[in-house]
Amino acid sequence: MKSFLKKGSLVLLCSLLSFQAIVSQWVARHNLSPAQYQAAFDEFVKQGYRLSTVSGYTCGGQERYIALWEKKSGPEWAARHGLSGADYQAAFDDFAKKGFRLTHVSGYGVGNQAKFAAIWEKASGPAWAARHNLTAAQYQQAFDDFSKQGYRLLHVSGYVVNNVEYFAGIWEKSAGNAYIARHNLTSSQYQQAFNDFTKQGYVLKTVSGYTKNGTNLYAAIWEKESSPLWAARHGVSNGNYQYVFDNMYYQGYKPVYVNAYTSGNSCEYNAIWTNTNMKGADIAAIDDAVNQYMSSQSVKGLSIAICKDGRLVFAKGYGYADAANGEEMSPDQPLRIMSISKPVTSVGVMTLLDQHKISLDKPVFGPNSILGSKYATPSGKEKLNRITVRQLLNHTSGLRTCNGESVFWDQNKTPDDAMNVLLNSADLITTDTSSQWIYSNTNFFILARVIEQVSGQSYENFIRNNVLNKCGIGNTMYVGEASGNAKSGEATYTPMDKMNLQLWAGFGGWVARPIDLLKFLNRVDGTAIPSDIITAPTQTTMTTGSALKVSYGCGWNVSGLLQNHNGCFDGTRSFLVELGNGLSYSVIVNNNPSNDGCGWTMKGAIEAGLGKVSGYPSYDLF
Known part of the structure; x- marks a missing residue:
């Protein structure tokens, strides 16, 4: 098996078998430098979290990481990142000897070399195999060979080095639900496959993005299984990813898979979420109402939040916060x-x-009033001196509205300046106080x-x-x-x-x-x-x-x-x-x-x- 460490890269084994959680918790981070990722990793592990997904990538030429941690019990585990091919191979062999199974691998190009981030678990199970640094042809051949031997593809990572696409995969010899795998799909081809397979009852399990000759490509695995409500996005821009993530969070979705990849001079993101908190029909009822209103009224962007019994239970942004720049709306944009x-x-x-x-009944203007010492009542406008705070509050002051004035x-x-303009306006007083309601x-x-x-x-x-x-x-x-x-x-x-x-x-x-x-x-x-x-x-x-x-x-x-x-x-x-x-x-x-x-x-x-x-x-x- 061929492979690719950065010196001082992370090596951590931890047993969390004793941890018991009533409610599963998770944290997610993206766009982390290697040092930031290491610091986040150390901190979350101390808090009892275990790494479930990690993806290395470059963004603007800089090495970056996106990852998910979950607070749950499980077998002893290990994780490494920033590994060169040789170091990854050495880690792979070492962990295999100790009874660890590879559960996740991310290949990514940094400069002219491939690097790897991976997760292992010490657990028994059916026979398994892993390959990396496979060209497209080699990956297809490995897929065909393993399929004939009764292995099913569990995970795939696509990556590009020197404008050549490579693949890393994990197979397991086990029966299971029907599944479909595709690679080297353009964005439109991937979207079509996604739509088709979803209609047939397949659930997206993994999607990996990579860029060759300026074209974004995707490798993915779908499995035909019953599943809670789920959602996926691909090709999300670096600027929009946080907005998309926030949108999913406030609808009750939990991320179960994240992936990032270089795209031009920036980077893009793929993610999969599940939702056990809200029914799909209930989210659809809100979505349909909002989308029909937006469509009928040519509304570009809408943000909504809903409370039940003092609790925030739903929030979502629809459309665009900045349509001209493609910035998506999220619940966190004011x-x-x-x-x-x-x-x-x-x-x-x-x-x-x-x-x-x-006092709500205290005069606002005139002698012994709240503002009288600061703003004198103009001659001929003594009616102002009758206005109380209450009348201002309930729009019975008799004053016309403002905001059209240039001030x-x-x-x-x-x-x-504005108060002086208003007080000296000839038409400020419309009626006597408490004689007419005027907004x-x-x-x-x-x-x-x-x-x-x-x-x-x-x-x-x-x-x-x-x-x-x-x-x-x-x-x-x-x-x-x-x-x-x-x-x-x-x-x-x-x-x-x-x-x-x-x-x-x-x-x-x-x-x-x-x-x-x-x-x-x-x-x-x-x-x-x-x-x-x-x-x-x-x-x-x-x-x-x-x-x-x-x-x-x-x-x-x-x-x-x-x-x-x-x-x-x-x-x-x-x-x-x-x-x-x-x-x-x-x-x-x-x-x-x-x-x-x-x-x-x-x-x-x-x-x-x-x-x-x-x-x-x-x-x-x-």
């Missing part, structure tokens, strides 16, 4: 939430109420200034310290840029409007994941689990409508004990909804739907899909 910023501001005010620092689109303007962004722009004046902190800092941190929300929720540009990691928008989101903050400037919005809703919805960050009386005040509109409380649409809010502006539609029976969801899209002004069609479509879901997992993905 998006603009627009007017869902109003509930955030409302909870900030309610927090001040609980801190006994504010709100200028990254160099400050809140003081107005101006109300919540002013409330952001109220929060700053009362707390002595910037609006965003106060919200982060007193609301978001208490909800367990990290840096994936933030006020957008004054320039109107998307931050790194944030989705892009169509159209990409450039409003000063720092000025829009109180009424429409926040950026968040649907997951963050559900963390927020869970802690202000009046339910016992999880506990709220505001007191019960204050929560009741927040969700009680006014005489002019009983269905709108303080920054929330309300229906009985339920609350929700939407957001809509160029490039974004969003909803945060409590449905009742412990179910809530949040959804955001990143372009203008073709015929859904403020997202109500989206809301109806999503809820119709959720109505078909038979049940949710008992875990909490928060």
